Amino acid sequence: MHDRGRVLADLACAIADGARVISDFRVMADQRELFGLVASVPTAWRTLQEIARAGAPTESRLTAAVNTARRHAWAQAAARHGTLPGVRLAGRTLDGVTCIRLDATVTFAHSGKELAEANFKGFGHHPLLAECDNTGEPLAWMLRRGSAGSNTAADHVVLVDAAIAALPPGFRRKLMITCDGAGASHDLVRHLDKLAARRGYELTYSVGWALSEREKTALRLVPEQAWQAAIDGRGEVRERRADGACASSCCAHQACWIEEAHVTELTGLLREGPRGDQLKAWPAAMRVFARRERPHPGAQLTLLEAEDGWRYSLWVTNRAADTRGWLGQAAYVDAAHRVHARVEDVIRTGKDCGLGHFPSHDFKINAAWLTASMTAQILLAWLKLLALDGDLAKAEPRTLRYRVLHAAARLVHGGRRRRLKIQATWPWADAITTAWQRVNALPQPP
Numbered sequence: 001m002h003d004r005g006r007v008l009a010d011l012a013c014a015i016a017d018g019a020r021v022i023s024d025f026r027v028m029a030d031q032r033e034l035f036g037l038v039a040s041v042p043t044a045w046r047t048l049q050e051i052a053r054a055g056a057p058t059e060s061r062l063t064a065a066v067n068t069a070r071r072h073a074w075a076q077a078a079a080r081h082g083t084l085p086g087v088r089l090a091g092r093t094l095d096g097v098t099c100i101r102l103d104a105t106v107t108f109a110h111s112g113k114e115l116a117e118a119n120f121k122g123f124g125h126h127p128l129l130a131e132c133d134n135t136g137e138p139l140a141w142m143l144r145r146g147s148a149g150s151n152t153a154a155d156h157v158v159l160v161d162a163a164i165a166a167l168p169p170g171f172r173r174k175l176m177i178t179c180d181g182a183g184a185s186h187d188l189v190r191h192l193d194k195l196a197a198r199r200g201y202e203l204t205y206s207v208g209w210a211l212s213e214r215e216k217t218a219l220r221l222v223p224e225q226a227w228q229a230a231i232d233g234r235g236e237v238r239e240r241r242a243d244g245a246c247a248s249s250c251c252a253h254q255a256c257w258i259e260e261a262h263v264t265e266l267t268g269l270l271r272e273g274p275r276g277d278q279l280k281a282w283p284a285a286m287r288v289f290a291r292r293e294r295p296h297p298g299a300q301l302t303l304l305e306a307e308d309g310w311r312y313s314l315w316v317t318n319r320a321a322d323t324r325g326w327l328g329q330a331a332y333v334d335a336a337h338r339v340h341a342r343v344e345d346v347i348r349t350g351k352d353c354g355l356g357h358f359p360s361h362d363f364k365i366n367a368a369w370l371t372a373s374m375t376a377q378i379l380l381a382w383l384k385l386l387a388l389d390g391d392l393a394k395a396e397p398r399t400l401r402y403r404v405l406h407a408a409a410r411l412v413h414g415g416r417r418r419r420l421k422i423q424a425t426w427p428w429a430d431a432i433t434t435a436w437q438r439v440n441a442l443p444q445p446p
């Protein structure tokens with residue numbers, strides 16, 4: 001008899017270790033010394049089937065188990081590092097804030113898996129994920145049919161609540177929530193606004209916003225000097241050399257450089273323009289920002305974009321207009337919304353941890369697999385947070401597997417302790433030994 005939760009945890013370990021299909025599970029069963037009694041491949045299948053059939057109550061027990069483990073892991077991480085890692089924003093770090101990023105991603109399916117459908121990127125499923133930006137781990141996830149919308153309010157609202165509930169209580173008080181996509185819905189913004197209004201909580205959101213006629217009209221009225229230079233992930237202005245620039249590639253002539261992206265705020269034009277308050281249906285704290293960039297050659301442009309040569313993207317935020325310091329500057333308000341390079345990292349990591357390698361035709365079994373795959377990603381994030389340093393603490397799954405998880409080592413019993421024996425010439429031998437000692441020194445969860 002195997003406990004279902006235990007089998008799922010073993011499956012998550014196998015995926016973290018590089019298993020791509022359930023039959024890879026065998027490798028773990030062959031290493032009893034390390035993993036103890038591991039379920040067989042048929043048991044792993046049966047467990048996924050049982051979780052799929054049992055539905056919501058089992059699902060919430062699994063979620064509760066992961067969230068309890070997170071409380072313990074984060075407490076240990078805070079003890080090790082002094083605090084949880086801050087949110088990196090354009091070369092700066094925002095401490096004391098927990099950042100949740102929502103992202104819909106497309107996974108591809110070749111054959112007729114249940115609810116795999118055509119969508120804007122191809123054919124497959126369209127899961128929605130909520131990631132913690134501080135630690136790079138998934139907090140909540142939802143497998144969805146292929147044609148599910150990128151901006152479906154109901155799904156986003158459910159996921160926001162699940163992601164906040166996944167956080168240890170001490171990390172829920174100061175939140176930043178960002179959501180990509182270009183169509184902030186009333187329901188989502190109203191929900192975030194309500195969460196932000198809770199006494200004793202701070203919540204700053206930023207959500208993608210559609211470019212409609214109303215915004216195009218406002219954009220045409222923005223005076224050129226109201227556009228500020230946007231900054232990139234390192235906090236630097238993105239520039240390129242102008243046509244006909246001088247020969248010195250690092251000159252200081254203003255005319256030789258072209259700023260590639262700018263940011264401006266549209267709130268005033270939309271709320272106090274000649275047509276009155278055009279945002280009165282939206283929360284009073286909500287502000288609208290626009291970013292413009294030089295389009296890539298061959299990009300599909302709207303009429304407005306073709307007309308004036310810029311490509312626009314808009315988003316809304318409740319970041320207070322009187323926010324002091326760097327965080328209140330439009331360039332950083334923009335950077336805070338757009339740290340998507342990192343979300344893509346997390347999604348790439350997910351795809352290297354079973355996301356999309358759905359094993360079954362059955363949608364619910366695949367949803368259970370998604371849980372195992374997300375748990376695998378969580379385990380790797382905690383390993384880095386609790387036991388590794390330097391490059392290894394930032395490494396992607398493939399690197400971790402090659403350098404650490406698949407390194408040849410032996411467990412030896414000496415006295416009452418287990419010791420790890422590893423070839424001293426392996427370049428990461430010291431890091432592995434230290435990590436092993438750190439993991440063993442972790443207190444048992446209460």
Ligand SMILES: [Zn+2]
Pocket residue numbers: 245246247248251252253256
């Ligand atoms: Zn020059």
